[in-house]
Amino acid sequence: MALKLGKLCGNGPDLWIRLQARWDLEKVGRERRAEIDAVPTLAVE
16 A cells, blocks of 8 residues: 555655554554553663
């Protein structure tokens, strides 16, 4: 689909792939917020 949209709009598939990846990450982040928040962050020393 990204190839077709990129061709149609004249801007290539990269933009559409990045937009889809961002959307997917945002969606999963909302759906699994509690699970993600439960993961500790490592401290850098």
